[in-house]
Amino acid sequence: MFVITADQIGSRTAPDRSAPMQAALQHDHGRALALPVDQTAGDELQALTDDPATALDLILDLARDGHWSIGLGIGGIRSPLPDAVRKATGPAFIAARDAVDAAKRADGRFALRVEAPRADGDAPERRRAGHVEALVRMFLLMRSRRSDAGWEVAGLVADGASQKQAAKVLGISDAAVSQRLKSAMWSVDEQVRPALVALLGELDEQTAATGDGVDGGDGPPR
Incomplete structure (x- = not known):
């Protein structure tokens, strides 16, 4: 599963943008989400999906708005799902939390983290996530110049x-x-999007195959 956590940039001095962005994301992507887009702590938004294309589209929309640090977490989710994203738990949410914290200090205001079966930073899943993160970040920076x-x-x-x-x-x-x-650079955009979707899907599959899962229910939905 893919968890997107977005934190508004400069929220202490800027108007709260959470409600309009929450409504826009829900309108554009609601059918592909596991639960409705949720507003969690203060001006923070969270979305949950099992579709890599939707995960990328959410990231692109948030980045296009220009007012968000964006974290993507990939991993297991405790099942059964609750009735709201803010009530859901699991390794993907922990990964998304780490990611959004890292995004606040990163070029492109984006970071990606995955559930990994080992604690060491050299786990294959984490190395692959770092590669995908770099490509998504480069894509966001390219689009920011449009x-x-x-x-x-x-x-x-x-x-x-x-x-x-x-x-x-x-x-x-x-x-x-x-x-x-x-x-x-529209032709580049058309070529890069499906490539990134495929890489995110492969990363999700790799994480599902090697992750330890979570307790509760019948196991984490993927």
């Missing part, structure tokens, strides 16, 4: 519009759309 114009046209194309249709909506030429997509 201009508002680039986000606008990329959003239209991501929603299924052709370049010609996007040009009509934006009132610009086909060539201008093409240039904006190039500047936004």
Whole structure:
């Protein structure tokens, strides 16, 4: 399972952004979540899913907003699931807590941690998680350099519009759309997303195969 824990940056001096972000994430990704997006301590948000694509999309949406330190934890969850994310427990939640704490000091404000069967930092699962973390972080940093114009046209194309249709909506030429997509590195985005989803899925499978699991119920859902 994937646990995303997000903590608002500069919450003591900025408006509370938790409620609108919670609603947006639930609206966009609710069908793929194990439980509704939850607000836990203060301005902190948590989400739980077994789908690596949804986990990545949640991370990308939070990073795009620009106001969150984002931790991703991968591991077992105590079963049966409660009725709210804030009541759930298990190694994935511990990993997510460690991850969000690390994210506050990291480039891209993102970190990834996994449940590992051994305490040493050189466990294969942790080494692999470090590799995936670096790739996700690089992807987030690349996207952070995208201009508002680039986000606008990329959003239209991501929603299924052709370049010609996007040009009509934006009132610009086909060539201008093409240039904006190039500047936004949209082709790289399209290639990197499925690769990261596959890596996250493999990491989840590896963690499930080697993790010790948790007590209670019939074992941790994966």
